[in-house]
Each structure stands twice: as C-alpha cells, then as structure tokens.
Amino acid sequence: MTRLDDPVDVGGLELRNRLYRAPLLECAGTDADTADALRRDLEPAAASGAGLVCQGATIVRGEGGCAAPNMTRVHDDAFVQALAPVPAAIEERGGRVFAQLEHGGLRSMEVWHAEYREEHPGVEQLAVSRPPLPMRLADRAGFLDLSPRVLSTDEVYDLAADFGRAAERLADAGYHGLHVAGANMGVVQQFLSPFYNRRDDEFADGFRFLELLHDEIRSRTDLPLITKIPAETRAPPGIRRHLSADDCVDLCERAADAGFDAVVPVSGSVFWDMHIVRGEYPERAWRDGQFQSGYAAAFGSRWRAKLVSLANRVQARRATFEPAWNADLCRRVRERVDVPVLLEGGVRERERIDRLLGDACDLVGMGRPFYAEPRLPARLLDDHGSVAVCENCNNCTVPQATGAPGVCRTPSVLAERGRLEREDAYERE
Known part of the structure; x- marks a missing residue:
C-alpha cells in the first residue's frame, strides 16, 4: 500500500513524500523583491512538510x-541568478x-487586459x-482585442529555444526541477489543441512543439522535467474540435516515451473560464470595492x-x-505510462488522498x-482525518486580474485557520 509519507523518485530526484504544492499564480513580479516574495509564498509549504513545491x-x-x-x-541571467535563495x-x-x-500565447494580457494593451501598444500577440x-466574435464584441501574429515555423523554433534558455538559467540558480505549463490555455495547450492549432507545417501535430521543448531543455540541463497534459472535456457544447480524454491519455504516453519524467493529466476547457478552478461563483471578490x-x-x-462578472456566474x-x-x-494514464503520474484538482481530504495513491496516481x-x-502539509501528513479548510469559493482568484496577490479572503475560512493556528495544528518537528 502506497502511503503519503513514502518517498518517491521523479527523474532521479528523490522526494521525501508524495504531497506537493501545485503551481499557482505567485505574481511576484520581476524586481529586487521577487526572491523574497517567492520565499514568503513557497517556503511555508516546504517547512510544513511538502515533498515538492511548484513555483507557478x-x-x-x-x-x-x-x-x-x-x-x-525568467529571461534575464542576472535576475534569475538572484532567485537562488528560493531553491536554497x-x-x-x-x-x-x-x-x-x-x-500565454492567446491567453496573454495583450489580448484581454485593456489597460495593459494601452500601456504596451507594441507588444505582439503570438498565435499558433x-x-x-x-x-474573433469576442473581439468584435469588445471583450478581447485581437491583432495576432501567427508564428512562422522558424519563430516556433525560436520560442522553444527561449523555453530551453529559461530552463538553463533556473538550473544554474539551483532549482531542483522544471515543469512545462502544458494546460490552462497557455501556448503549449494551444499547440496541442485542435481548437487552436490549424497549422499546415510540422507543428500541425501539436505534440511536436512539446517534444521540441523537451529537446531544447534537455540540451541545456538534465534536471527532472515534468509537464501537464490537457483534456478539453469541459469544452462548451458545439465546440467539436477539442482534446478528448482519449487524446490526453495518448499524449501522456507520447510525453513519457519522449523522455518527460512525469506527467500531470488535467481536464478542462478550451477557454480560460471557471473550469480551470471549479467551485462557487466568487461573489465576495466581484463585489469588493477595493478591486472595482x-x-x-x-x-x-x-x-x-x-458583463464579465455575469459570464463568470453563468460559468x-x-x-x-x-x-x-x-x-x-x-488512473487511465497510469495504466499506460511507466513514469510517475501527478494528480491535482479538487483534492481536499487526507482520506481521499490515501485512496488515490497507488491507484490513480503516484x-x-x-x-x-x-x-x-x-x-497545510503539517495537518495532512500528521492527521489521517484532516480536511483542508478551503471552501472552493474562488474569492482568492478573481482579484488576480487586477494584480492583487492570490490569498484567501473568505472570513469563515480565515477564522477556521486562526482556530487551527491557536491549536498549533501547523507545527511540526
């Protein structure tokens, strides 16, 4: 029986247990305070016992x-080297x-954020x-501002090389591994997805781009390398071209064969909507005057x-x-690959974790x-009956559109965390 506190090997790196902090939007900026901000965000997870922490x-x-x-x-050598205190x-x-x-490709701020577009009129929108x-219809209605430049074949190679150079900088700064953001509607998903990818060159098979990223990164570092792989099973009715669950399983198998050290299969949509996070409509966040x-x-x-708030409610x-x-x-992917499978999305109870490990995931x-x-790891690792206090209300996420940090803002959740703190529930040797 696989246990949460069992060590596990990922790409030759041993992790002390099987619990990890999934990637989040740290939004720590790119300045002299970034390393300190990242340490404040990430170190508590490691200090309380998480085997792996993913910097978003x-x-x-x-x-x-x-x-x-x-x-x-992470495009600048000196800046990335200044992040060395984080992995240390x-x-x-x-x-x-x-x-x-x-x-981000077509998910980037130059597509959807009005103020950013006004301040950065020369930034090109990269499209697969x-x-x-x-x-295009959202563009005509005024919710997006599309003026994309479709990447040429040579430009796709240039973008992949930038992934490789970024990986090398992070390796030199002491990071222990790398995680390709292959889902959540970023540019990698846009290559993989038939909804976005209608190319007629070698990258018409979107996996070719992910394979190229692997090769560019591997040519510069041998750090463990993992990737998310999407299934677009939550695409709205009427969207016929999308990645099915079968497609996701096949892509995960191809990623393992190509040399990725672990895969993270995730289901979602073809849009950056509520299917990224799921849960309740974040009414408190939308009504909060400080963010209007x-x-x-x-x-x-x-x-x-x-109108965006209304669409959010419908979603x-x-x-x-x-x-x-x-x-x-x-579980389907794990039956087909011989590398670790990471599971995230909607896991809140230690009891459920114990059932999933060794069955659906590693x-x-x-x-x-x-x-x-x-x-949180302190409670999950020490108490087999522990349940996260998160209420899935999403009041932490919507304000990030304004540049606000990702923090819990729900009084009932904060009150429960305070009670647990007073009981020393987060203290570990």
Whole structure:
C-alpha cells in the first residue's frame, strides 16, 4: 500500500513524500523583491512538510506572454541568478522546488487586459494559428482585442529555444526541477489543441512543439522535467474540435516515451473560464470595492467588468466543484505510462488522498488550499482525518486580474485557520 509519507523518485530526484504544492499564480513580479516574495509564498509549504513545491508559471520571454499582472519573467541571467535563495530555502526545509515554464500565447494580457494593451501598444500577440471563431466574435464584441501574429515555423523554433534558455538559467540558480505549463490555455495547450492549432507545417501535430521543448531543455540541463497534459472535456457544447480524454491519455504516453519524467493529466476547457478552478461563483471578490477600479482597468470599463462578472456566474453553474475531478483521467494514464503520474484538482481530504495513491496516481497536489493554509502539509501528513479548510469559493482568484496577490479572503475560512493556528495544528518537528 502506497502511503503519503513514502518517498518517491521523479527523474532521479528523490522526494521525501508524495504531497506537493501545485503551481499557482505567485505574481511576484520581476524586481529586487521577487526572491523574497517567492520565499514568503513557497517556503511555508516546504517547512510544513511538502515533498515538492511548484513555483507557478514563470514567463520565458521578456515581453508579452503573461496571463495575469506581475507574473515573474525568467529571461534575464542576472535576475534569475538572484532567485537562488528560493531553491536554497526550500532545500534547507527538506523540500524540493520545480519552476513552471510558460508563455500565454492567446491567453496573454495583450489580448484581454485593456489597460495593459494601452500601456504596451507594441507588444505582439503570438498565435499558433488564426484565432478560432468564438474568440474573433469576442473581439468584435469588445471583450478581447485581437491583432495576432501567427508564428512562422522558424519563430516556433525560436520560442522553444527561449523555453530551453529559461530552463538553463533556473538550473544554474539551483532549482531542483522544471515543469512545462502544458494546460490552462497557455501556448503549449494551444499547440496541442485542435481548437487552436490549424497549422499546415510540422507543428500541425501539436505534440511536436512539446517534444521540441523537451529537446531544447534537455540540451541545456538534465534536471527532472515534468509537464501537464490537457483534456478539453469541459469544452462548451458545439465546440467539436477539442482534446478528448482519449487524446490526453495518448499524449501522456507520447510525453513519457519522449523522455518527460512525469506527467500531470488535467481536464478542462478550451477557454480560460471557471473550469480551470471549479467551485462557487466568487461573489465576495466581484463585489469588493477595493478591486472595482482594477476590474474596470482590466476589462475596459465598469460595465464590461459587470458583463464579465455575469459570464463568470453563468460559468460557475456548469463548472461545479467535483472532488478529485482528474482521478479517472489520471488512473487511465497510469495504466499506460511507466513514469510517475501527478494528480491535482479538487483534492481536499487526507482520506481521499490515501485512496488515490497507488491507484490513480503516484503524487497528489493541491493549489487553492495553500492560499487558505500556507502550512497545510503539517495537518495532512500528521492527521489521517484532516480536511483542508478551503471552501472552493474562488474569492482568492478573481482579484488576480487586477494584480492583487492570490490569498484567501473568505472570513469563515480565515477564522477556521486562526482556530487551527491557536491549536498549533501547523507545527511540526
């Protein structure tokens, strides 16, 4: 029987247990304070026992590609070297940290964030192919501003090389592994997805881009390398071209054969909607007065922000919370690959974790619960009856469109965390 506190090998790196902090939007910026901000965000997870900590999406280029404000860029040698205290602090606590490599493509701020577009009029929008019809319709309605440049074959190679160079910088800074952001509608998913990819060159098979990323990274570092792989099973009705669960399983098998050291299968949509997070409509966050000007700046006006809020409410009715929503998909993948399978999405209870390990997956991760409880591993590892206090209300996520940090803002959750703190529930030897 596989246990949560059993060590596990990922690409030759031994992790002390099978619990990991999934990638989140750290939004720590790119300045002299970034290393300290990342340490504040990530170190508590390692200090409280997590075997692996994933630093959320870091952008491989110096311009464009950010899905949200203040994301960290890793294109500059000196800046990335200044991040060395982050992996050093994680390692000192007994954990290991993987950095997630990303470029947003058509999910980037230059497509959807009105104020950013005004301040950066020269930033090019990178697209795998001509944007699909629903996005073009959103452009005509004023919710997006599309003026994309479809990547040429040579430019695809250049983008892949930037992933490789970013990986090399992070390896030199002491990071323990690398995580390709292959889902959540970033550029890698856009290559993999038939909804976005209608190319007629060698990258018409979108896996070729992921394979190229692997080769570019491997030519520069031998750090453990993992990737997310999407299934677009939550695509809206009427979207016929999308990745099925069968496609996801096949892509995971190809990724393992290509040399990736672990895979993270995740189900979602073809859009950056509530299916990324699932759960309740974040009413408190949308009504909070301190964010109203930021929403207006992001979406172009207060009335457009209200329409986005309404769309968010509609999405939430379809993207309801499901415990361990990727379990069946991960179980299918695990039957087909000989590398570790990581499961995240909707895992909240230690009892469920114990059932999933050795069956659906080899490691289990959580994301939003770490906003609510930065030292959550202490409870999960020590108490077989523990349950995360996160209520899946998503009030932590929507304000990130304004540049606000990802933190829990729900009074009932914060009150419960306070009670647990007073009982020393997060203290470990």
